[in-house]
Amino acid sequence: MADPKKHANLFLHQDSLHEAVELLFFAYRDFTGVADAILAEHGFGRAHHRVLHFVAQAPGLSVSELLATLRITKQSLSRVLKQLVEQDYVTSKASGQDGRRRELTLTDKGQALQNRLARAQQDLILSAYEQAEASSVDGFRKVMLGLIQDPGDRARFAAQLPQPQGQATGLSQRSGVNARPTPQPLDRRR
Amino acid sequence: MADPKKHANLFLHQDSLHEAVELLFFAYRDFTGVADAILAEHGFGRAHHRVLHFVAQAPGLSVSELLATLRITKQSLSRVLKQLVEQDYVTSKASGQDGRRRELTLTDKGQALQNRLARAQQDLILSAYEQAEASSVDGFRKVMLGLIQDPGDRARFAAQLPQPQGQATGLSQRSGVNARPTPQPLDRRR
DNA sequence: TTTTTGGGTCAGCCATATTGACTTAATTTT
DNA sequence: AAAATTAAGTCAATATGGCTGACCCAAAAA
Secondary structure: OOOHHHHHHHHHHHHHHHHHHHHHHHHHHHHHHHHHHHHOOOOOOOOHHHHHHHHHHHHOHHHHHHHHHOOOOOOHHHHHHHHHHHHOOEEEEEEEOOOOOEEEOOOHHHHHHHHHHHHHHHHHHHHHHOOOOHHHHHHHHHHHHOOOOOOHHHOOOOOOOOOOOOOOOOOOOOOOOOOOOOOOOOOOOO | OHHHHHHHOOOOOOOOHHHHHHHHHHHHHHHHHHHHHHHHHHHOHHHHHHHHHHHHOOOOOEHHHHHHHHHOOOOHHHHHHHHHHHHHEEEEEEEEOOOOEEEEEHHHHHHHHHHHHHHHHHHHHHHHHHHOOOHHHHHHHHHHHHHHHHHHHHHHOOOOOOOOOOOOOOOOOOOOOOOOOOOOOOOOOO
16 A cells, blocks of 8 residues: 555556546446436436346345435435336335335346346446456456445445555435445345 | 457356446446535536536537537536536637637636546545555556447547557547547437 | 334425527538 | 528427425334
């Protein structure tokens, strides 16, 4: 961390930092773009996609867990979730343990759509991986992880990455509803 | 590029691809978050930031060039640009060569805000770079560049990166006014 | 039993995007 | 010189996805 080489390429960093800002802008725009096209066929938007993604990833998660992950308000989620449930992409049933909690899962229809969306984005990522060298992937992962501020969110990405001294610099805690995203069991499906 | 190792870690890719989707989601959310906080102080949003960024980066660019880069409609840009001009963050003056074109530049006030925004995001990126190894940065750049679909947009990022079929572009890196992203047919799809 | 929690909903506001139809002025084409 | 094209700006209407505040209900916890 306190690396002498670091100082040596600071001027190089200058350029690199500005470039990185644009790389993030363009890459994210195109990354979401491939999904937007599919979503539009169904009259859905990115908000729906996020729900499908996180429900697919942790089936049975509760509304409040989803809220904590998405960091939006209950009312905002409600709108999209209602559509997804009404149109049979997502099921919401009361938990056996705690009748207040609604456990969210994807229907077959929802899973099918989510598969399409994931495939489209993963194809793009794969193509980017293939254009780079194998070693680039690890660097990519490390830098991306470094951009994530919230320790709870970081924890989703298990393994290696040295979690630096927990700098939970403000602006993280918009806990509109409850506490932490509950370090999420995170099922590594597929 | 056609690398035998590629096949060997395909199963590893599977996990990695899913992870990358989430990395992009969380990283971008936090990356934009640091700027959102500053923008909010001024009653601005991300749309304003994008204008400030691209005007700062290529001072004197025209409205239509900006539109091509942002890929939004004239009407959408108009609202935001009008605010920035009225509040003296951006100047818009007719070109000497072509009186129809309005050349956009930042005022000192606009440059000051843009500096703050850039610094905030660059600090975040720098911290991510520092948490990774020096070698990670190059991998990050390569993968991010691979995610960018439009050749015109890719061309902004000069130098090394093996543009799939591409020649090593003689563009001197990151020039202030950079080679315009080829006037862009402006595909309004969706 | 009272309080808290998880979830849902109504109502309204704001920011950002969209399409379509025009206007104006400047430049280019014919 | 007249006509066509281009760059920019504008009006109006619409959609999406955020937000706040105020409630309600039922289940669980205190």
